[in-house]
Amino acid sequence: MLDIPHDREYYMQMRKHINTCGTCDLALKNFEQENFKIKIYIPKPQIDNETKDNFKNEVSEIFKSLHLNEKNLLRLKIKKNIKRIDSFGIDLIEVFTSKKMITTYAFAGVLFVILKRFFN
Amino acid sequence: MARSRMNLQGTNDWPLSKKMKSIELQKFIQNISAELYSFAFILIPDDLQASQLMIDSVSVFLIQNKPLVDLWKKSSDVDLVQHSENVKRHLYKAMYELSKKRYNQLRLSFKNMEDSSGFFSLNFDDKAALFLQERTDFPLELIQFILDKTEGEILAHLYSARIFMVNFKNHVSNHNEGLGIG
Secondary structure (H helix, E strand, O other), rough: OOOOOOOOOOOOOOHHHHHHHHHHHHHHHHHHHHHHHHHHHHHOOOHHHHHHHHHHHHHHHHHHHOOOOOOHHHHHHHHHHHHHHHHHHHHHHHOOOOOHHHHHHHHHHHHHHHHHHHHH | OOOHHHHOOOOOOOOOOOOOOOOHHHHHHHHHHHHHHHHHHHHOOHHHHHHHHHHHHHHHHHHHHEEEEEEHHHHHHHHHHHHHHHHHHHHHHHHEEEEEEHHOOOHHHHHHHHHOOOOOOOHHHHHHHHHHHHHHHHHOHHHHHHHOOOOHHHHHHHHHHHHHHHEEEEEEEEEEEEEOOO
């Protein structure tokens, strides 16, 4: 009776019986009284500051490792983009300094000299 | 914004008119550490193991409920309170499930505590049910969800826990009377 929600059908039926039965009513009252006293034996452990701080740090680490921390995600995104831009730059230099391009420069140089002489 | 994000102290203090971001979820979980610790310690009565249980429950919750977490991040303002309640109930559930597996492996290490204390010598499920009923404001449906049991089973656990505790209290009273204390 102590734990049954009051809107349940079987609670209402039991309550109806208890209201008319003196023995059950007395037994329930005694049990309720006894149960009121046992509350002091039910602990509610308290967290200490060290454990609390430790938990906070751990939760923060979990969020980071699961990529749920938005700040961290933004940082990772920026890093990734910088790397991408950086790799583009390296690619460009590699293309400009490739053998084919050097040959092209040389060819263009020769062509430029010939054309310059021809038009002069 | 007048109310700082850092000051979330539970479900009622959720800031309104914005979506739930990961950082808010993180702060919310961090701020309910006291509640989580109480339940963790009841399940595994060891300081270190209880704090480890809390941490593991958060990992399990985030991994198991990734789609839900993503959904909450995209949700509207109105549902924030409900979402925080959902987070809490899933954390409690994860904690209970994890501790149930660990309890028997670790039992020997806290045997002394179980032998000397009335509450801690209760059956595992009885203890969890009685704690949730007496020390939290969870309705019976929520206790059912956390312990994954039917209403009848929960009521049976509560009844058997209460009977045990009443007998324990009477035993302590008789013992004290015998010694001439109180």
